[in-house]
Amino acid sequence: MVYPEEVPTASVRELPSDGYLLLDVRENDEWRAGHAPDAVHIPLRDLPIRIDELADEGIDQTVYVVCRTGGRSAQATAYLNAHGYEAVNIAGGMKSWHTEGKPMIADSDTDPEVL
Incomplete structure (x- = not known):
């Protein structure tokens, strides 16, 4: 098992200005309530069956993964890295983003919010 402290992690402030893919792995209701404008949405439970969609979005880019606070995105980051992607967990998730x-x-x- 891979633990969150073992995956590459960056703060929101450390995100590059461009050249990356933002993957939001939160549930549908969380996504609908508020998300980053350019993010790709694949809930964590769907990632294994929808991973090929990331190739369509630009596999040559680093994938920065976000959830609400960083736990689910750490799991997704570990999964993506194990499957040949260059993925980084966003510490603090959408709470930090906001x-x-x-x-x-x-x-x-309604005004966007983080659930």
């Missing part, structure tokens, strides 16, 4: 003032959108007429 705290750092990064852009967010919601799939409704």
